[in-house]
Amino acid sequence: xxxxxxxxxxxxxxxxxxxxxxxxxxxxxxxxxxxxxxxxxxxxxxxxxxxxxxxxxxxxxxxxxxxxxxxxxxxxxxxxxxxxxxxxxxxxxxxxxxxxxxxxxxxxxxxxxxxxxxxxxxxxxxxxxxxxxxxxxxxxxxxxxxxxxxxxxxxxxxxxxxxxxxxxxxxxxxxxxxxxxxxxxxxxxxxxxxxxxxxxxxxxxxxxxxxxxxxxxxxxxxxxxxxxxxxxxxxxxxxxxxxxxxxxxxxxxxxxxxxxxxxxxxxxxxxxxxxxxxxxxxxxxxxx
Numbered sequence: 525x526x527x528x529x530x531x532x533x534x535x536x537x538x539x540x541x542x543x544x545x546x547x548x549x550x551x552x553x554x555x556x557x558x559x560x561x562x563x564x565x566x567x568x569x570x571x572x573x574x575x576x577x578x579x580x581x582x583x584x585x586x587x588x589x590x591x592x593x594x595x596x597x598x599x600x601x602x603x604x605x606x607x608x609x610x611x612x613x614x615x616x617x618x619x620x621x622x623x624x625x626x627x628x629x630x631x632x633x634x635x636x637x638x639x640x641x642x643x644x645x646x647x648x649x650x651x652x653x654x655x656x657x658x659x660x661x662x663x664x665x666x667x668x669x670x671x672x673x674x675x676x677x678x679x680x681x682x683x684x685x686x687x688x689x690x691x692x693x694x695x696x697x698x699x700x701x702x703x704x705x706x707x708x709x710x711x712x713x714x715x716x717x718x719x720x721x722x723x724x725x726x727x728x729x730x731x732x733x734x735x736x737x738x739x740x741x742x743x744x745x746x747x748x749x750x751x752x753x754x755x756x757x758x759x760x761x762x763x764x765x766x767x768x769x770x771x772x773x774x775x776x777x778x779x780x781x782x783x784x785x786x787x788x789x790x791x792x793x794x795x796x797x798x799x800x801x802x803x804x805x806x807x808x809x810x811x812x
Contacts, residue, residue: 541601542567554657555614562587568604575671575807576606582678584632587611593789603804614647636683639720673803675699685733692743697806699747699799706734706765738769746777751785
């Protein structure tokens with residue numbers, strides 16, 4: 525089943541809070557492979573285009589983690605907000621993976637960068653896929669408008685912050701759960717940035733939210749939540765670097781630390797409503 529001109533193939537569809545939870549596949553020219561993504565269209569999409577929140581997931585995830593675990597659809601249906609949930613890396617035969625099959629690089633770990641190093645450069649162009657190709661496709665074929673917000677978790681929180689900070693004209697607001705805030709200075713980030721971008725650390729800085737925020741500030745409102753019982757905090761996530769960057773740039777980012785919460789989707793589910801309402805306010809939705 526295709527939506528129009530065979531650009532999107534519908535994989536599955538479920539009714540959810542009066543809206544539609546749909547999974548699509550399509551060929552990505554940017555990633556040079558077949559991709560899948562999930563969309564929640566609220567009931568208001570039956571009457572016309574609705575604003576969209578782009579959600580970027582973390583290491584090892586696919587497009588289905590957020591849709592099945594976060595419990596976001598109820599509030600999104602109330603607000604009239606579409607949820608766009610892409611995959612976390614290119615997929616398929618011929619797409620290179622980590623040489624040792626590790627979870628933190630390669631398949632499921634695209635880090636939302638445009639790779640320049642072989643063999644990854646042929647497929648791993650996740651920045652351009654998220655920021656340009658996917659929105660253009662959705663806005664042409666689905667009842668989704670160009671009023672966009674962006675959010676994500678862990679590696680996806682890193683992606684949301686970086687893409688939002690670098691392309692503020694494309695979004696109205698940014699949020700993140702447990703983001704990798706300073707990848708040039710943590711093991712996950714050093715491995716990924718070396719593998720995708722090479723050894724020149726000057727090239728890494730364009731994909732580091734703390735560096736970007738410190739250097740350029742932010743034209744967009746930012747909300748970040750971090751659990752203090754997170755086993756990746758602070759070593760991999762480095763939230764304090766983002767706090768320091770916001771302070772040095774005079775940016776009033778709201779960065780909240782929560783006692784007792786870990787890195788899991790239980791944490792995301794606990795605060796996702798607040799994030800959706802934050803974005804709705806900046807997308808000028810009536811129930812924001």
